[in-house]
Amino acid sequence: MVPRVSFPSFAFVPLTCFGLLTFPCRSNAPETPREPSASERVRLADQRLSKRLAVWQDRLDLRDWKISLVQSRRAELRSGTLGNIRWDEENKTARIRVLDANEYPAPFEAAYSDMEFTLVHELIHLELASLPRTDESRGDEEYAVNHMAAALLRLDSQQP
Secondary structure: OOOOOOOOHHHHHHOOOOOOOOOOOOOOOOOOOOOOOOHHHHHHHHHHHHHHHHHHHHOOOOOOEEEEEEEEEEOOOOOOEEEEEEEEOOOOOOEEEEEEHOOOOOOHHHHHHHHHHHHHHHHHHHOOOOOOOOOOHHHHHHHHHHHHHHHHHHHHOOOO
């Protein structure tokens, strides 16, 4: 006679994610963040860009400037641009306009990255405000400002 061995019923239940069980299984893959609503996009962009404006102002030694940041509709910006800056050197004030978060066809995180690039780009223009500028040098300045902004943001992404 073979002795009868009793095992708890759960001992033979395979622990897999292949549909045999009702236990939830978790993937180690990063979850895609939920896309914010239109009003959340604007609010989140404002919050995050305000914080980053303070960081970039400090890094570029523009602390003595009073700089405001405004999200603007595409129709309010010059054709082919994603932002601009206007400044008053005497009063040390500036206003940066960036394309509204809802005007981007891209997901929020991609739009936000582009908005931060525009912010840094415009701050570099402010940093260069004291240099002579002509219509002929404008293209060269844009080229240089784009490369400096990209380099600064690459360095920033390497920060812990």
